Amino acid sequence: MKNVMKVAAVAAALFAMVISGQSQITNVVVYEDGTGYYTEVGGINHQLTGQMLPDPSFSGLPGNVLIFTLPFNFQQQGEYDILETGSSSELSDVARFFGNNQLIFYSEIDAGEQNPPLADTGLPQNQWLPAYGANELTLPPNTPEAPVAWFTVTPNLGGPGYVEGVGVTYTFVSEVPEPTTGALVIMFLAIGYFGRRLAFKRE
Secondary structure, eight states: OOHHHHHHHHHHHHHHHHHHHHTEEEEEEEESSSOEEEEETTTEEEOOOOOOEEEETOOOSSEEEEEEOOOSSOOOOEEEEEEETSSOOOOOEEEETTEEEEEEEEOOOOOOOOOOOOOOHHHHHOOOGGGGGOOOOEEEOOOOOOSSSSEEEEOOTTSTTOTBBOEEEEEEEOOOOOTTTTOOOHHHHHEEEEEEEHHHHHO
């Protein structure tokens, strides 16, 4: 009996450590070029880099896709289908939460684009499978497409990417300007401002 109680105590302690570790992360930002970062309480940022890997979610796309492995586990799979600016039906990007810590970023292929971002592998050919849960949400972007478009969401219970007890905010950035243009500076200033507004709202 004592051994059972010890095991239970250790398990509870480990669970508490995991929850505590996850609760430190408040914000995740990913870009279609494969870069990104996540933010801990207190404003500490950490680099988050995507990889081109085989798609585990059966999207129907040939070749590799852009996958970010998150430093925490989420409790809800699903995807956000992001509309093209000004359209009520045409998709621009898809952010898919798969497994318990994989974020897959898909973006449409722009014909004739030189040096396309890593996410430009095309949109999933297969719809979100019901076997993974009915969590496919279609929403417009938060900003106009020029010079940059981004979509921000803080999932509620049952929403894709939801983390129990933690209000993690995700931002998916598309249409990233060339590094040599002033638009890139505008993008970082705008997202930084938006992030600060979110932080103030939390307080």
